[in-house]
Amino acid sequence: MGSSLHSLFQAIATAPTEQALRHRFMDGVSNYFGANRWGIYLLNDKDQLASVDVEGVSDRFVEQYEKIGRSVDPVLKYVLEYHAPAHEAIVLPAGGWKQSELYQRCCAEQDHEHIMTGPIVGRGHLIGTVHFARVGETPAFNAQDLANLGAVCTHLSACLAELRRPAIASNSKLNCLTAREIQIANLVAQGLTNAEIGAELWITQNSVKQALKRMFRKLEVSARTEMVAKLRDILWRD
Structure with missing residues (x-):
């Protein structure tokens, strides 16, 4: 496992706030997963979208994904069900990616040749996701990418749980x-x-x-x- 990934683990583990955690993730993965676009989506305690940070895509794409893409995203559905990272080749038959509704309605315009998504988990349910895309003539994400993303998501999940713990403690004090x-x-x-x-x-x-x-x-x-x-x-x- 490369030193750059260990540096990312350390940056995540020492983030003092959720905002810092998001920023450190966004900066830390830029040279690791070979992705052209990436982002992190976090949910609040009511399972509503609380924050979105993206690199390489427009606000219009984010709006389109939230409006149309999320409900038809086959990779996200896998992640939701299994709480494990996935890419399009895992969940779709050979050649099925460009025939999928997600690709045709959202990703074709962005030239997303390959996508990969990982879970951020807390208290047994999904509290966020991280997304990657490669464009043009690029290789597909592979098993090592999935393993590395799984490790990153474990660190993100643990750090986010720790950052949200003081709010729970403060609630008990406030009572x-x-x-x-x-x-x-x-x-x-x-x-x-x-x-x-x-x-x-x-x-x-x-x-x-x-x-x-x-x-x-x-x-x-x-x-x-x-x-x-x-x-x-x-x-x-x-």
Whole structure:
């Protein structure tokens, strides 16, 4: 396995946020899989498309794929069913790719000669996918490509699960706060002083101070900045 792939593993494993994870994947695979186009699609906790990052294709193609291609994508259907990477030759008979509805309605215009898709899995279901395409007179993806993509997808799945874990932990912490304490936490996060928070909520400055002491104990923190950091995935969701 090439050193470039190990570098990608390391970059993925140390990504501090989902955005950084996406960017590191997009940059890291550029010289590895021999693909002309690639992308990563992530879903939210309601199985809705949360983000799309692509290289080499237009926004129009992404819209067309979401509108038409996704529902007729034979490779994606395989990935959904088996949670394993696949390319067109695995799921279609010889010569079947250019006869497929996906190719004719989406990929022909982009000259996608070969495609490959891998799963990002969390809690037993698909939470994202990665896609690759080769154009023109290029060789098909092979068994080694699939094995390498499987390894990359394992790292992506593990990292994404870890990045989403703090939000779950913060939810449990948030449940211990009262409605008033949540209001105070939001105002602290906006940079207001105790006096300003008191004026905003029509309570005394001392009441704000005592509330913060209780909140610090509940959240097991010792400073305002630490409290805001612990609740960063929860505050300002609206």
